[in-house]
Amino acid sequence: MKTLSCLLAILHWLEACGQPVISGRIVGGSNAKNGSWPWQVSIREGGTHICGGSLIAESWVVTAAHCFELQKSSYSVNLGEYQLLNPSADVVSSLIKELYLHPNYTDIGSSGDIALIELETPVDFSDVILPVSLPASSVEFPEGMECWVTGWGDTQYDESLTAPKTLQELQVPLIDRDTCNSLFNTGSYIDDPSEPNPIKEDMICAGYPQGGKDSCQGDSGGPLVCDWGGVWLLAGVVSWGVECALPNRPGVYTLLPPYANWIQSYIPTLSFSEPSNSTTQPIASSLLLLVAAVSMVL
Secondary structure (H helix, E strand, C coil): CHHHHHHHHHHHHHHHCCCCCCCCCEECCEECCCCCCCCEEEEEECCEEEEEEEEEECCEEEECHHHCCCCHHHEEEEECCCECCCCCCCCEEEEEEEEEECCCCCCCCCCCCCEEEEECCCCCCECCECCCEEECCCCCCCCCCEEEEEECCCCECCECCCCCCECEEEEEEEECHHHHHHHHCCCCCCCCCCCCCCCCCCEEEECCCCCCCEECCCCCCCEEEEEECCEEEEEEEEEECCCCCCCCCCEEEEECHHHHHHHHHHCCCCCEECCCCCCCHHHHHHHHHHHHHHHHHC
8 A cells, every 4th residue: 555655646746747737026917826836936034035936846946046145044935825925724834954056156147046945844746836847958948939937026126016915927938048138238228338248048038128027026036937748847047137027128037958967966866858759758757767666665
């Protein structure tokens, strides 16, 4: 019976990765449905939401490095969160066992704005707590692909999300690096003349040239996900921007594929999705884990 329970738990995880049970702040966004983005987490400092993040395994969350200025003991992670001011019984909270900031990160706007959190307590998956799938290092997300960003950040620059602070969602098209650099050099103001190409190779932009819709303060570290063949892939992590939703200043995200190997160095058993067969690759890769798990419980 114990063996059967273990196998059922493993199979549930394989089917769940990147697939919310319920299908479908953010400037210009709208209220999400509870459970529609089950990998979304809330990172807390002293009980106050400061950043988002994405659950990628039972004990692991990926987020932005710039979210952390204090010791790991100052932070906690809430999973299954929907309304920040009206928490439900589904919410699970965990302290941080280990915090890994990418060594290339120096400050806002730099490369390497990505971090891994190892939870002190592994989480049990549920209808509102599930991991998102990660893209392999070879994945190239095409310009114009419609993706989604979620979070509890400001709804305008320096204007907080109103009570009960419901999770927001926003669909945004991807913008490639060259196009985004051109946009950042367009307009009556140049943000930093000494940095004509602020969008580095490990970054991707998403949003609209005319502005009006964007991620904002408080969304940092949260997910930018794309539906690729029925599996939600984590394309990016909310990183930085110029205020929020300004014309020619789309949101900038840390691109995930360049960091696939770095993530796997901490989580060797984690499977990654290839672009050509993204609907089958996570299952195929994870079957190896299933075989290994079966051998351990038999």
